[in-house]
Amino acid sequence: MMRIGIDARSVYPGHGGIGTYARELVRALARCDQENQYFVLCSDRKGPEPIASAPNVTEISYPAAMLDWGWEQLQLPALAEELALDVLHLTCFGALIAKPCPVVSTIHDVVFRERPDLVEPRLAASLDRAASLAAREADHVITVSGYSREAIGRAYGTPRDRIAVTYGAPAADFHPRDRKEAERRVGERFGLGAGYLLYVGALEPKKNIDGLLDAFSQLQQHGFPNQVLVLAGGVGGMPYDLERAVRMRRLERSVHLPGYLADADLPWLYAGAAAFVYPSFYEGFGLPPLEALACGIPTIVSNTTSLPEVVGEAALLVSPERPEEMAEAMARVLDDRALAADLCRRGVEQARRFSWERAAGQTLEVYSLVAGLAGVS
């Protein structure tokens, strides 16, 4: 029996992809593993709902935000000792310098190294510090794609055999849904008619929202004047004036911004879309495209970083640098019903290859591996 601590400070109302990763990992471990004892270390910003309810999962809340470097280095070692942990998993970069037990660290990506122009400088510095520490000091690193494993190796010289890859997966809520019901719900909830193009994710430069708006503008000018685009998500870590970007292109009437969505609304928003577009410059994994595939929605993604690995043959790939290519792909999916139907089928199949249970199993193997290392404590 291992006593396993999982850092879930990234889970809070309005959290991003790293919070989803921590939450789904904890839930899957709670489903699959009744043997080990789990201590989920949460931020006091998290809501009252427990992440997972199981007899072997204890949630403990601390006044600490994610990437709080001082808390991590000075307080977390004592908590690990207090809880007599056999392994501690930092799920948002980072590692302990003074470590009382083996440490596993998830490095989600190294965008701040490879594309520093896309990350807010202070955030980039803090992520780089945490990731380089993790790459050196953690007993094992976990990352979320083969692409990220290579990138981490390039950035920090970490041996590839010290980096495990565990893919995320769409939550069970993401599956094909009744079209009519979806239309009714998005109509009621968001005042949208069916057939919109959809983007889901943080609204920041890294995601290439400018490129998406350019492509959408071209699409409107070339035969789709009444097409609607929905950008669902909150602001990201890097300042970006979205309203100005929309206004400059005179797209105020055709671009909808419903904001950050509740978990219950999101699957319906996918289900009502004609196509999903994800033109990101850089991803460590890229969960939203996988959610779209699972919902059976034709998907267009950029051909960079981890995205080809995630979507396989099930999506259209475009260059994020070329809006005209993106516009053309959108037009094809909107026009060609046979292509759209084929993408739907392939998407659902591709998404089935990913499961949080498998990720949990692989993560548990890493825990066992490092907990077996002698000489610590």
Add this chain to the structure above:
Amino acid sequence: MQVLMVASEYPPAKVYGLGRAVHDLSRALVARGDEVHVLTNSIGGRDQEMVMEGVAVHRINYPGPPEPPDPTSCVVQFNLCLIERAYQLLPAVKSIDLVHAHDWLVGLASRSIARRLQLPLVTTIHDMAVGKHFGQLDRPQQYIAFTERWLTDESERVIACSDFIKGELVQHCGAEPAKVDVIPCGVDPAPLQLPVNLPAFRSVFCRPEERLLLYVGRLDREKGVEVLIRGFAALRPREARLRLVIVGEGQVRGQLQELVGGLGLAEVVTFLGYVAPPALGAVFQCAEMVVVPSLYEPFGMVALEAMAAGRPVIVSDAGGLRELIIDGETGLRVPAGDAEAITAAMSRLLDDQALAARLAAQGQERARGEFSWDRVAHLTRSCYARVLGDQPEGSR
């Protein structure tokens, strides 16, 4: 021998000096072949029964303080929980030879359990209300002082952590000097010397070029941190690259931070808050010296930890520190409350690296020899043996 330790805190819960001392003593006794049971506070309902490093830990089911918290009823309720738990354990622990209480907080329960089981009671006094508050006791403190005196009376033998505390027990609790054994706390150097990437760790709270002076301890009035801050302020004009790191929480933290601001030192004095091992060991390793400026000090655990970690120490001559540090050999000693003397001592160690290294080495040697937990366990066992009929250790 089988011992039932009763203590208000015990790892892996968040513990302070007392919990760590009971933990280390229990492990060391087990290592010598004794059987140790620890009866202690709950940790959020978890791990009620646990065998840790050979020590059987039994936790009560204490619901926590009432709202609004009332100190006296908390103590009574806590002790009732301890008594109830001990009776639940009775069949399992019936071959116990003696009960060992740690401080006044568990006095009521320890004495009741010992009487019920018809066992001798040994009490360790780690700290005393009278000295800490310089004789000025409010009502709850009077209650504590009363319990200390009562517990001293009721115990077959009393263990004091220093000659200083023994003197206090004789003076304020009317203890027979012959009934009191002086046994120091021990120190375990291992967690203080965990291999750590020091440059990376230093970057958490200081710049690479800075020389680090360290205070660790509760931020309460009797710890004399104000004196240290004033002493540091006087040192600063001379040496620019200094940083004073203050580890700990307490009642006067706000006042100390105001003082630091008022002296224009906010940029070079860092308050880290509470830091526990193993990060604490790494903080020690980053420091060039450790200062213990107490106005009152029963023993001086932080000075001992600093010595064990191989850091030179400057201490005041309060209480147990007088016995712990040999001036000029295992550290520097200055009059308590004297900021100028602290400035001079810090200045001396900053200038004379050879002296600092010699004090550190000699301090470390003394900490590891005289204050090893093995030796402390041996002394404690001799005390037990005296209680159980004067057999010297080894004959049972």
